[in-house]
Amino acid sequence: MLLIFVLVLSTFLGFEIIAKVPSQLHTPLMSGSNAISGITIVGALVSLTGALGTGDSTIQIALGTAAVVFATINVVGGYMVTERMLAMFTKKEKKE
Numbered sequence: 001m002l003l004i005f006v007l008v009l010s011t012f013l014g015f016e017i018i019a020k021v022p023s024q025l026h027t028p029l030m031s032g033s034n035a036i037s038g039i040t041i042v043g044a045l046v047s048l049t050g051a052l053g054t055g056d057s058t059i060q061i062a063l064g065t066a067a068v069v070f071a072t073i074n075v076v077g078g079y080m081v082t083e084r085m086l087a088m089f090t091k092k093e094k095k096e
Helices: 002-019 023-054 058-088
Strands: none
C-alpha cells in the first residue's frame, strides 16, 4: 500500500513540476532527463550481467536484454529530439 501511495504522489508531483516549466527551459531539461536515462542503461546492464553470471532463467535474461534495448532507444531518441529542438533556435543563413 505504501508503494502505491509513493507512485501516486510522485505522479502528481511530477505533473505539477513539468506543467510549470516555461518553454525556454524545455530543451535543457530534455538533456538532463537523457542523462538520467543513461543511468537506467547502466542499471539494466548491471542487472543483465547479474542474470547472465548466475545462470538465471531465460525470462530474466530476456527481460534484462529488453531493458537495455528500451533504455538505449529512449536515450538515443531523446538526444535526437533535443538536437532538432536546438536546430529550431539557430539562425538560418539568408540565400542571396
